[in-house]
Amino acid sequence: xxxxxxxxWLCLLLFLWPQQTEAQTDCYTPTSPKRETRAVWxxxxxxLDWPKAKATGPDGAEAQKAExxxxxxxxxxxxxxxxxxxxxxxxxxxxxSAIEPWDACLTGTVGRSPxxxxxAFAIEECHKRGMELHAWxxxxxxxxxxxxxxxxxxxxxxxxxxxCVRHGDSWYLDPGQPGTAAYLASICREITEGYDVDGIxxxxxxxxxxxxxxNDRASYRKYGKKMPKADWRRDNITRxxxxxxRAVKAVKPWVKVSSSPIGxxxxxxRYPSYNWNAYSAVYQDAQGWLREGIQDMLFPMMYFRDNHxxxxxxxxxxxxxxxxxxxxxxxxxxxxxxxxxxxxDITRELFFIRSLGLGGQAYFRYAHLDGNHKxxxxxxxxxxxxxxxxxxxxxxxxxxxxxxxxxxxxxxxTQGYALRWQAATDNTCGHDVRYNVYASQTHxxxxxxxxxxxxxxxxxxxxxxxxxFCALHGVxxxxxxxxxxxxxxxxxxxxxxxxxxxxxxxxxxxxxxSTLAIPEQDSPFVVFVDMYGRIVGTxxxxxxxxxxxxxxxxxxxxxxxxxxxxxxxxxxxx
Numbered sequence: 001x002x003x004x005x006x007x008x009w010l011c012l013l014l015f016l017w018p019q020q021t022e023a024q025t026d027c028y029t030p031t032s033p034k035r036e037t038r039a040v041w042x043x044x045x046x047x048l049d050w051p052k053a054k055a056t057g058p059d060g061a062e063a064q065k066a067e068x069x070x071x072x073x074x075x076x077x078x079x080x081x082x083x084x085x086x087x088x089x090x091x092x093x094x095x096x097s098a099i100e101p102w103d104a105c106l107t108g109t110v111g112r113s114p115x116x117x118x119x120a121f122a123i124e125e126c127h128k129r130g131m132e133l134h135a136w137x138x139x140x141x142x143x144x145x146x147x148x149x150x151x152x153x154x155x156x157x158x159x160x161x162x163x164c165v166r167h168g169d170s171w172y173l174d175p176g177q178p179g180t181a182a183y184l185a186s187i188c189r190e191i192t193e194g195y196d197v198d199g200i201x202x203x204x205x206x207x208x209x210x211x212x213x214x215n216d217r218a219s220y221r222k223y224g225k226k227m228p229k230a231d232w233r234r235d236n237i238t239r240x241x242x243x244x245x246r247a248v249k250a251v252k253p254w255v256k257v258s259s260s261p262i263g264x265x266x267x268x269x270r271y272p273s274y275n276w277n278a279y280s281a282v283y284q285d286a287q288g289w290l291r292e293g294i295q296d297m298l299f300p301m302m303y304f305r306d307n308h309x310x311x312x313x314x315x316x317x318x319x320x321x322x323x324x325x326x327x328x329x330x331x332x333x334x335x336x337x338x339x340x341x342x343x344x345d346i347t348r349e350l351f352f353i354r355s356l357g358l359g360g361q362a363y364f365r366y367a368h369l370d371g372n373h374k375x376x377x378x379x380x381x382x383x384x385x386x387x388x389x390x391x392x393x394x395x396x397x398x399x400x401x402x403x404x405x406x407x408x409x410x411x412x413x414t415q416g417y418a419l420r421w422q423a424a425t426d427n428t429c430g431h432d433v434r435y436n437v438y439a440s441q442t443h444x445x446x447x448x449x450x451x452x453x454x455x456x457x458x459x460x461x462x463x464x465x466x467x468x469f470c471a472l473h474g475v476x477x478x479x480x481x482x483x484x485x486x487x488x489x490x491x492x493x494x495x496x497x498x499x500x501x502x503x504x505x506x507x508x509x510x511x512x513x514s515t516l517a518i519p520e521q522d523s524p525f526v527v528f529v530d531m532y533g534r535i536v537g538t539x540x541x542x543x544x545x546x547x548x549x550x551x552x553x554x555x556x557x558x559x560x561x562x563x564x565x566x567x568x569x570x571x572x573x574x
Contacts, residue, residue, distance in 0.1 A: 037360030134199030303330025324359025
């Protein structure tokens, strides 16, 4: 599609959408793809998202862990698959580092250990849920001048004072100092070597606001080589990005390196950026990074709407160089305390991103997603993300899929029923693989269909089905292996027609996707239980139950009586 055709298509969409009601807009959902990054920024700065409790002792540490588990369960409920966890905050970190001090968000005191490793814990919990964790680093800003003395002996102002420059009321790293790139690369290398992260995510890899007053005259005189200052500054930022990228890839080539540039790359022919863009205002040549191949993906901060959003989204797509661009959405503007945007402003952007074929969506930030402003969380869970999805695949040096797992079968133990299989081994690079599970009433299961995907990124060779799947004759399964580069194997398949549970009725309860017919029961309520054994809905008892709001999936319906007594009624697939 040419640029002119895309612009005409955009104009048509923008003409049609305002004529719809919000309800009509929400009913339109482009097909949910099999691969799509669904990310959220989880902010630790000032404990905005996490942690709220302070780990001043063992109880506080356990409270922080419990908080994070609840957050990740919440994200899994909405079928998000990527967590951008703020790991370097402002010249301080949330893991035991040999380079920089502990951040105060964990204990209330800079440099004080919380008694556990939050980054290692977060990675483990994300991987349990099939989610990727990208370590989010705030790159150039350090800390306020008022707090500099409290940063201690590991402060960059003490260890590398030659790299630091004061701008306004804060200290920053000076991108014009050659050592800045090496310093940032050393932090990224430390994280990549020490942790099983899926990505390194660079935030604020740019010059600050009001950059014309940034005090880099000395470094420009020494290193500028008579270049125009704007070009020199862009080269400085690009050098930092390049050195970080090479450092990470030298350790673990499958770790994705990304950044979050300003959402408007530059002025467009018909749509100005009003002096707030990546290229000219803060010296980020982010599209050049894609062309050079020193970023695997981008998360541009597109915290705008209307003509400040759509033309610039097209510009990112036209210049993505075959790499995922995942627009970051400013969902905090939905809050009445912010700009009080209507929900349709975000849902239209979501529809457009997906229709344009961009790499996915990202949300700033977790608290505003969890807060369900204007019903956004419910919309994502019930409408926009009906199925799990694999994160977007990045170009990689390894394009060879691992062999499939073997011997897919059903087994039963004290914990209940499960699918089990023999592990696959990635013989190409020797790194570990994970597994995806598919289910369908059609045999063989089509693993190319997003509708059949029921679980992604499993790090074990089993998938609990708690007896529910075993009772559903006619449901078939497939399991694939996927390596850290995103290469997916062929499937090993298993027909559930061999399942047989004594006393379990064959077949499913009838429904028309909106109303479920159930036998007569002596119970005031019924509950819906998903394949994980979780209660996902309740309803007053009736012979005909409304199931229109349930996402696609496999469910058991049970009675719910006095004192919590419950009995199975039957199963259905929606």
